[in-house]
């Protein structure tokens with residue numbers, strides 16, 4: 603009989619299941635169907651799983667692998683589906699790591715979008731200036747990792763146009779966003795330049811309400827909800843991955859939708 607070693611703080615079955623969930627979909631099925639063992643996980647990740655820390659490291663390695671696969675599979679010109687006005691979800695859900703009445707109150711009069719990093723013109727932008735940018739409307743689906751999705755209508759400027767306008771280094775790897783209440787996240791440059799990635803100023807044709815990210819959010823229909831920062835106060839073009847609120851808490855970094 604084969605003896606099974608017990609690992610302190612690790613349930614091997616759950617660990618394999620978690621690792622499977624972190625894999626890109628096509629690989630996930632094969633992985634879960636196969637006689638996956640801790641040995642296979644060790645082999646795949648190069649992490650010797652002896653305790654809960656090394657188990658976490660193995661999961662992180664799988665998640666990083668998934669990021670690379672998603673980045674390779676990302677099609678920079680492929681559009682996310684769009685919908686008619688009649689498909690808009692009403693009421694549109696609110697979500698954040700706090701309750702709706704705790705959403706930050708940003709003063710639009712004094713608001714300035716700060717620009718930093720690999721950019722020629724770091725002049726901050728007032729809301730009045732931002733509103734003058736050419737804008738377009740999108741009706742797309744927002745998908746949250748928590749298991750809900752909803753169709754909404756967002757209007758704003760293409761982030762790619764804005765990045766060009768401020769002389770951003772478009773060969774840099776990332777754009778990092780900082781929000782009024784301390785939320786943050788980093789996205790890859792191909793996603794930042796995607797035609798549907800938007801600096802959003804309006805929701806359902808009205809000025810973006812406080813709960814949905816006043817005065818500006820970044821709408822990215824090709825990414826999960828948590829990669830769509832609300833109440834954005836600063837934008838940084840960078841070659842270093844600065845992570846983000848949920849990224850730092852173990853959510854998959856790329857999180858394509």
Ligand SMILES: Nc1nc2c(c(=O)[nH]1)N[C@H]1C(S)=C(S)[C@@H](COP(=O)(O)O)O[C@H]1N2
Pocket residue numbers: 694695696697698699700745746747781782783785786813814815827828829830831832833
């Ligand atoms: N500043 C900020 N942006 C945020 C969050 C947050 O807590 N703070 N939550 C994210 C998550 S998990 C989701 S699903 C969406 C929710 O956006 P909504 O309130 O417009 O539905 O915002 C994302 N952006």
Ligand SMILES: [Mo]
Pocket residue numbers: 697745746747748827828
């Ligand atoms: Mo979310």
